[in-house]
Amino acid sequence: MGAKGEETRARLVRATRVLIEAQGYAGTGLNQILAESGAPRGSLYFHFPAGKDQLVGQALAEAGREVGVLIDSMCGGELTAVEVVRGLLDLFGERMEQSGYSQGCPLATVALEVAAGNEGLRRICADAYGGWQRALADRLAHEGRDRPAAEAAAEAALALIEGALLLARVQRSRTPLDRAARTAELLLH
Template sequence: MPSSSYPKGLATRQRLVESMLDLVQLHGYHGTGLNTVLARSGAPKGSLYFHFPEGKTGLGVAAVALAGDHFGELIGKATATATSPAAVVDALIAELKNILEASDYQAGCPVSSVALDAGSENEPLREACSRVYDGWIHAVSGYLSTFGVEEGGAHSLATSIICLVEGSLILSRAHKSTQPMDAAAGTLKTLLAASLAGAGA
């Protein structure tokens, strides 16, 4: 939901979170300064500490959660409209490729950026990233279970899917090419076909 849809106080908070998310996606957590966030959001400095008494850490946690919601929405939309697991893969990869290409390969996954940048030294941020990844894995696992994949296998496969997608995003940014994402999509389809065949789907 855009920040303009919120009541005034919450709209200011949402602008701060959205600005933090956009900047982290481009520059990483450590490369994003609070003054830059304030300038981008147009919010007064006092409002930042009103909404986020923990400062940058609290704002980062909220930005990671928002990133989780965004990708969760992509998963939900793909699983609701695609006609097969392979089509879900195609839809997700196509959307992520569009984001990368539109940003000239500048916009990576903000969750992985925060996890790599600050997760080892900032426990609240590490926990925020962990929660988001768990949410994505749970969503994918739940979708796989509808095809008869047993719970343990669905969780393992969902974890592998998230790993492949995240890794391919990093390689695609490094190479300025969507080829790693295309390769990941092919591998994902092979994994899914084998798992669903084993489940009798």
């Protein structure tokens, strides 16, 4: 595939990421993705012959990897687990505020919507969340927790982040994120 084809594919994925995060899977149609991306209809099925599920799966996988790289880099440095969680809450919160509270976690909207009915997309979300959780657990283990305790604390921290993002989006307020940052201190120390 040439450079033009790669750019078209990337535009389709980018548009899908933005739309599904704000509107969910069911609320985002292929015509809207095409309009937002500026891609011709034929290119959608050329790049994603299986259609919407394949395109959304690619968008979710890329978003999951991006956040995973961020978490890995934060956890691999000198930051404590508390600082990592605070940093993630701050980054997601900035993103949320800049989008008028239409965006937060790039997976959550679709994950909640498809978990019971679309095994392929559920699996992509589960894999991404699992990677994020492992990175936090590794950081906590590095700080001296035994592995089972590190894994439990990482799962609780991820639930704290996701719950705070959901509440912040619904309330259109950073307050749940700020409270979650303070709670992370209690949870992870």
